[in-house]
Amino acid sequence: MSLKHAILVQLETEPSSGYDLLQHFKSGLGYFWNAKHQQIYQQLKTLSEQKLISLSLEKQKGRPDKKTYQITKLGTEELKHWLTNPVKPHKINDALLVKVYGGHLIDQENLQNELMLHKKTHKKILQDLLNMERTFLESPPQTQEKYKLPYLTLRRGILGEQAWLTWAKEALEMLKK
Amino acid sequence: MSLKHAILVQLETEPSSGYDLLQHFKSGLGYFWNAKHQQIYQQLKTLSEQKLISLSLEKQKGRPDKKTYQITKLGTEELKHWLTNPVKPHKINDALLVKVYGGHLIDQENLQNELMLHKKTHKKILQDLLNMERTFLESPPQTQEKYKLPYLTLRRGILGEQAWLTWAKEALEMLKK
DNA sequence: CCTCCCATGTAAGCCGTTACATGATTGC
C-alpha cells in the first residue's frame, strides 16, 4: 500500500534507478519495507504515468541506458500529504506464531529446530543493524544530525530484534522442559 | 498466504463458525494474524471446496442456521504438512517507519503527534496482553500445561509491545530536542 | 427509535508473489 510512498521518500533523498531502489530495500529501508524488483519496476511505471516521478535516461558505455527517476513537484506534494495524515497501525501476519500456536500437532523437536533456524536469521539481522549503528555513531555530529530520523528507524530495528531474541530464548527454554 | 493455516489451526482446536473465527482473530490469534470477515468467509468456502474442512448446519430458533465448520482428516494432514515444513521469515512492512524515515519533510510536531497516537494503541494492546497473561498464570497447572504453546505467542506479543514502547519513548525524547 | 452485536455473503480492484525472460560485466 505504501510501497508508493517508500519509493517517493527515497527519491526525495536522491534520484535513483529501479535497481538503486532495490538495493535500498535490501539494506537500510529494507528492515521495515520489503519489495521485490518486479514490484518496484511496476510501481515506477505507475508513478511515472501519474506524473509523481519523472525519468531521465543516462547513457552508459557498453551498457543499456540507466533509467534514473526523480520526484516531481506533484510527487513531493503527494508525499507531504501522505506524511501529514495518520497511517493505520502496522498489521502483523506472522506465520511462525501461527505455527507455535498450533505446535502441539507436531514434534517438539521439529518446532525447536524451526525456532533455532529463525533465531539464526534474527541474530544476523541484529548484527547488521548494530554494525550500521556503529558506523552512524562514529560519524561526525553534523552527519548524525542530518540522519537522525533514519537512525530512529535503525533503533526500532535493533530494539525489535533484541526483543525477538529474548523471546526465542524464553520459548526454547520452555519447550525443552 | 497462511490465513488458510491459521483457520485450520483454530478448527483443529474446536469446530467454529465464520463468526467465531472472526472473534478469535480479534482476540488471541489476532495479535499475530489479522483477517477481516470477508476474507474469512471466502477462505472457508475455498477450504470447504478443497475438502479440508466440512460443514454442519446448526439449527437455531429465530435465527438463521449457524454454519459450523470442522476440520477433516485431509485438513489435518495438510495442517501437519504445513507445520512440518519451515515457514519463511516474517516480512515487516511498517508504514509508520517509512514516515519516520522521511519525516524531515514535515513538522516535527506532526511527527510527534502521530507517534503519540500509535503509543496509545500499543499501550492498550500491551494492557490487554498482560491481562490475558494474568488470567493464564492464575489458572490451574494442568490448564497452563495444556495452553503453553498459545502462551508462548502471548509472551511474544508482550515482549514485542514492550520493545515498541521503549523505542517510542526513546524516539520522542530524541525528537523533542 | 437507534445503535451495537450477531451472522453471512458478493464483487471489483489493488497489491504482491511466482514464473518466465534477456543480456552484459566482473571475479574466481
Next chain:
DNA sequence: GCAATCATGTAACGGCTTACATGGGAGG
C-alpha cells in the same frame, strides 16, 4: 567456463481490502 552482480522488464495468479448488501435480536 561458471557464478554472481548489474539492470530491466512481462504475465499470470493469488491474497487482501474496500464497497456494497441483508436482516434479526438486545439494550438503552
